[in-house]
Amino acid sequence: MQAAEPLFELENAEVVRQSRMILHVDSFSLAKGENIALLGPNGAGKSTFVKLITREVMPLYREKPPVKFNGNPRATLDEVKKTLGVVSSTMQSQINVHLPAVDIVEGGLFGTLGLPRHVHPDERSHAKALEAMEMLGVAKLADQDIMTMSSGQARRVLFARALVHDPSTLLLDEPCTGLDPEGMYYVRSSMRDLARAGKGIVLITHYPEDIIPEISRLVLIKEGKLFADGAKEDMLTDKVMSSLFDVPLQVAKNGKNNEYYSLVSSC
Ligand SMILES: Nc1ncnc2c1ncn2[C@@H]1O[C@H](COP(=O)(O)OP(=O)(O)OP(=O)(O)O)[C@@H](O)[C@H]1O
Incomplete structure (x- = not known):
């Protein structure tokens, strides 16, 4: 079987802020x-890592x-x-x-949180927004x-906003933060639906509970470095988690x- 092509690769990538190295990755590759x-x-460098993907942060030359x-x-x-759809709890x-919620979703076509002033939505973009809301089970909340x-x-x-332009991979930055168990249930089941529909998922989280069964690889980050990277069952052990945190x-x-x-x- 042919290996999937890489979507994103890092080699000797370093990010410095205020004269401090906040991330250093020797080598990393994520397949499409x-x-x-x-x-x-907290503060390990997870968001900085993801911002290297979204190009919000540039590494040293x-x-x-x-x-x-x-x-x-x-x-x-x-x-x-075009390739990525992003959801974060801070959004x-x-x-x-x-x-209306549908305007927020439609804004995803333009990379904004609502519809930009100069944009007059047409039927096609409205239909796309409703389709994305349907997929997430929130179409009835459109208005x-x-x-x-x-x-x-x-x-x-x-x-739904992150999906509206049909990205191939979703970047989910702590998508369950601040939600009650019902909200978490729906967000996690949406993640599962999207993974099953063939979307790639890159999830940032503090909680293993968020790691849906479709995610099999875990990347652990500590003090600005890749602490470990491997199969979920090898990473989620008492020993590895205790030394990570x-x-x-x-x-x-x-x-x-x-x-x-x-x-x-165990306190
Ligand atoms: N613009 C900046 N200037 C100075 N330091 C920064 C800047 N951005 C991030 N840092 C520092 O870099 C480190 C990594 O931050 P980052 O936000 O990537 O961590 P994180 O793992 O996502 O944290 P959390 O889980 O708390 O969201 C932190 O110590 C943070 O204070």
């Missing part, structure tokens, strides 16, 4: 369509390019945006206008003001078929 989770303590996207060391922002707090929605409903609207932790397996993991602190 692959599902991974990035796990690590090297003669041999440290970042390649679709094999291209000079991928344009437009190319990156929700940036929405402070009264707009509801986003500001009046529960956090779980609004998060699913943001998933520097406190005693036990990994429990649960779910109907023991397909989920959670972390228990």
Whole structure:
């Protein structure tokens, strides 16, 4: 079987802020369509890692390019945006206008959180937005003001927004943060649906509970470096998790078929 082509590659990539090295990756590759989770303590460098993918952060210059996207060391922002759909928990707090949810979703076609002023939505873009909302089970909320929605409903609207331009990979930055168990249930089941529909998933999280069964590879980040990278079952052990977070932790397996993991602190 032929190996899938890489979507994203890093080689000797370093990010410096205020004279401090906040991320250094010797070597990393993510295949097209692959599902991974990035796990690590606060301040470890997970968001910086993902911002190297989205080109919000640039690495130090090297003669041999440290970042390649679709094999291209000079991928344009437009190319990156077309390929990726992004959802983050902080996006929700940036929405402070009264707009129908469908406008938020349609804004995803233009890379904005609502419809840009100069844009007059046409039937096609409206239909696309409704189709994405249908996929996330929130089409019936299309006309509801986003500001009046529960956090779980609004998060699913943001998933629909990330999907509206049909990206091949979704970048999900702590998608369950701030949600109650019902909201988490729907976000996690949406992640599963999307993975099954063939979307690649890159999930950043602090919690193994978010790691849906379709994700089989875990990348652990600590103190600005790749701490470990490998199969989920090898990473989610008491020993590895305790040394990643520097406190005693036990990994429990649960779910109907023991397909989920959670972390228990022994205080
Ligand atoms: N613009 C910046 N200037 C200075 N330091 C920065 C900047 N951006 C990030 N850092 C630092 O780099 C480190 C890594 O930050 P990053 O946001 O990537 O971590 P993270 O693993 O995503 O954290 P969290 O889980 O808390 O979101 C942190 O110590 C952070 O304070």
